[in-house]
Amino acid sequence: MNVLSCRALRKVFRGNVVLHDLDLEVAEHEVVVLIGASGSGKSTLLRCVNLLETVDDGTIHLDGEHITSPGVNPDRVRQRIGMVFQAFNLFPHLTVLDNVTLAPRRVHRQPRRDAEAAAMRLLDRVGLADKAREYPDRLSGGQQQRVAIVRALANSPRLILLDEVTSALDPELVGEVLSLIRELRADGTTMLIATHEMSFAREVADRVCFLDQGRILEQGTPQQVLGAPQQPRTQQFLERII
Ligand code: ADP
Numbered sequence: 001m002n003v004l005s006c007r008a009l010r011k012v013f014r015g016n017v018v019l020h021d022l023d024l025e026v027a028e029h030e031v032v033v034l035i036g037a038s039g040s041g042k043s044t045l046l047r048c049v050n051l052l053e054t055v056d057d058g059t060i061h062l063d064g065e066h067i068t069s070p071g072v073n074p075d076r077v078r079q080r081i082g083m084v085f086q087a088f089n090l091f092p093h094l095t096v097l098d099n100v101t102l103a104p105r106r107v108h109r110q111p112r113r114d115a116e117a118a119a120m121r122l123l124d125r126v127g128l129a130d131k132a133r134e135y136p137d138r139l140s141g142g143q144q145q146r147v148a149i150v151r152a153l154a155n156s157p158r159l160i161l162l163d164e165v166t167s168a169l170d171p172e173l174v175g176e177v178l179s180l181i182r183e184l185r186a187d188g189t190t191m192l193i194a195t196h197e198m199s200f201a202r203e204v205a206d207r208v209c210f211l212d213q214g215r216i217l218e219q220g221t222p223q224q225v226l227g228a229p230q231q232p233r234t235q236q237f238l239e240r241i242i
């Protein structure tokens with residue numbers, strides 16, 4: 001079964017159609033990468049999936065549950081989705097450990113000891129256990145972004161959404177974040193990723209979707225879409241970006 005299924009999604013901002021009848025499915029353990037020019041609708045799509053935006057038409061199902069139906073509690077849905085944004089959005093006044101355990105403790109009502117033990121295991125896995133008691137501003141951008149990913153994993157989500165998570169990083173810090181995402185993929189984590197890193201897309205994607213003006217204009221394996229694009233607009237985009 002698909003973890004995510006978007007059907008005929010439509011999103012309009014002030015008369016401007018940002019997502020046009022968009023269909024997208026993500027199967028369990030699949031890694032789908034969204035590429036496309038700035039403004040093509042990648043973030044809006046991810047935000048709609050996480051119910052940070054309401055859709056104007058169409059439906060989204062998560063594990064078969066219709067999550068865009070009226071009456072659905074967005075907080076309950078978001079507990080099953082982990083999202084990481086471009087700018088590190090760790091809480092600056094909380095330690096790394098408290099950032100990671102906040103949702104498990106508050107939302108999932110896990111006892112502090114259990115939440116902290118689980119968080120320490122995750123932090124240890126990404127080599128940041130020694131930073132658990134530090135505040136975010138004592139960490140490099142790459143470390144902060146790895147903590148943000150760990151925090152997104154702390155609820156054992158069904159789906160991880162990553163929105164340009166390396167775009168705000170100094171080039172030398174990009175690699176450590178990409179390696180973490182590579183590891184998640186090896187563990188079978190289901191992910192929907194927006195990125196400008198084409199070589200990374202080529203490496204981790206099971207499927208690449210090229211978004212153009214709110215439509216998926218072309219999709220397929222990385223070899224197909226990045227190696228032999230069929231649509232002139234995909235070709236133009238790739239020529240510009242590489
Ligand atoms: P991408 O992530 O691919 O760069 P976005 O999803 O951020 O694209 O934006 C798609 C389009 O929607 C752009 O034209 C952008 O200006 C517009 N948009 C995004 N968010 C809003 C908003 N909150 N209000 C109005 N327009 C928006």
Ligand code: MG
Pocket residue numbers: 042043044163164194
């Ligand atoms: Mg964006």
